[in-house]
Amino acid sequence: MLYEVTGSESGINETEIKDVNLNKDSYNGYSVVVGQRDRVSLVFSGAPRSNHSGQVTMFKKMTHKWEAMSNISGEQIGSYFGGSVCVLDLNSDSNTDFLVVGAPLYYKPHPQREGRIYIYRLTQQLKLEKELDICESAQGRFGMTLAAVADLNGDQLQDLAVGAPLEDNQKGAIYIYLGNHEHGIRPNYSQRIAASSISKQLQHFGLAIDGVMDMGQDGLTDIAVGAQGIVLLLKTRPVVSISAKLSFSPSEISLNNFDCLGSSENAFPVIALNTCFSMTENTNSKDTHSLVEFPAGVHSLPLTFSGSALYSQTGTRPCPCFHILPVPDSGQGAIRPAANSPHPADRGKPLACGPPRN
Ligand SMILES: [Ca+2]
Numbered sequence: 361m362l363y364e365v366t367g368s369e370s371g372i373n374e375t376e377i378k379d380v381n382l383n384k385d386s387y388n389g390y391s392v393v394v395g396q397r398d399r400v401s402l403v404f405s406g407a408p409r410s411n412h413s414g415q416v417t418m419f420k421k422m423t424h425k426w427e428a429m430s431n432i433s434g435e436q437i438g439s440y441f442g443g444s445v446c447v448l449d450l451n452s453d454s455n456t457d458f459l460v461v462g463a464p465l466y467y468k469p470h471p472q473r474e475g476r477i478y479i480y481r482l483t484q485q486l487k488l489e490k491e492l493d494i495c496e497s498a499q500g501r502f503g504m505t506l507a508a509v510a511d512l513n514g515d516q517l518q519d520l521a522v523g524a525p526l527e528d529n530q531k532g533a534i535y536i537y538l539g540n541h542e543h544g545i546r547p548n549y550s551q552r553i554a555a556s557s558i559s560k561q562l563q564h565f566g567l568a569i570d571g572v573m574d575m576g577q578d579g580l581t582d583i584a585v586g587a588q589g590i591v592l593l594l595k596t597r598p599v600v601s602i603s604a605k606l607s608f609s610p611s612e613i614s615l616n617n618f619d620c621l622g623s624s625e626n627a628f629p630v631i632a633l634n635t636c637f638s639m640t641e642n643t644n645s646k647d648t649h650s651l652v653e654f655p656a657g658v659h660s661l662p663l664t665f666s667g668s669a670l671y672s673q674t675g676t677r678p679c680p681c682f683h684i685l686p687v688p689d690s691g692q693g694a695i696r697p698a699a700n701s702p703h704p705a706d707r708g709k710p711l712a713c714g715p716p717r718n
């Protein structure tokens with residue numbers, strides 16, 4: 361049974377929200393989530409025992425009552441379709457975009473899968489159109505819990521967390537799916553967080569999930585996950601994009617005026633190589649002290665240089681410049697002339713340092 365309760369201490373009104381086509385033993389209201397479209401309130405209610413395969417009904421708020429607008433049914437008897445529901449407002453404009461439904465007892469033998477989630481698009485005409493269904497784990501009641509979480513990867517789209525609390529011999533796991541305009545979520549999960557990766561003592565990790573707040577004030581969403589007898593708070597990390605750019609000066613080496621001194625110590629630069637790495641953070645982390653280190657190396661025979669560069673999250677350091685020097689007669693020359701440039705006798709051989717042949 362599902363009721364809307366309004367009023368205050370002076371008087372409380374209860375309005376039953378019901379679908380006349382549902383039996384009382386259908387468990388209507390086993391899972392509930394509210395949504396909105398064009399300022400009209402919607403309720404999505406799971407009835408996982410309806411017709412043995414489960415149903416979710418969408419109710420629309422009319423002036424004095426809730427009207428059942430449409431419903432969707434499970435595809436397998438006993439799958440508990442509607443055991444969990446959540447809505448995605450991808451772009452956070454207060455208009456619900458997608459409905460996610462869990463069927464944690466859905467079973468598939470080959471390959472063995474337990475639990476399935478379904479993603480439906482809510483159309484302008486308030487119809488639910490199926491976009492995706494996903495089975496992920498062999499056992500563990502995947503989809504028993506669902507939670508729309510605030511944007512994790514900085515693309516401004518809401519993301520989804522899915523619990524499989526009986527996975528790994530009842531230790532549990534959660535899966536993170538990133539939001540996607542086309543289908544609601546990307547079909548492949550971006551991260552699986554197993555209870556065993558946190559603590560060997562955890563049981564039923566993923567029984568409850570919530571992730572809409574930044575608890576640590578670092579500008580990044582945190583996800584609270586319930587397990588047996590304990591709640592864990594998972595912190596998210598900043599997401600950064602790094603781009604690399606190489607430029608040479610001069611852009612070509614003149615073979616006609618190629619010259620160098622007799623030893624590598626006195627050799628002059630043949631070419632200057634500028635390496636530029638720039639980094640931008642996709643998320644809005646407030647932690648400006650953390651740095652990312654990554655190798656900035658040049659491997660060009662006969663000279664090999666390698667090093668590392670540190671870049672702050674918000675800026676770009678001056679681009680390191682490397683001089684590539686020739687080593688006479690080293691036999692390791694990596695700079696090869698164009699096919700028709702060298703003397704026919706030298707074609708295919710490494711270019712040794714020295715005056716060009718006539
Ligand atoms: Ca929206």
Ligand SMILES: [Ca+2]
Pocket residue numbers: 511512513514515516517518519538539
């Ligand atoms: Ca996102």
Ligand SMILES: [Ca+2]
Pocket residue numbers: 573574575576577578579580581582595596
């Ligand atoms: Ca945080």
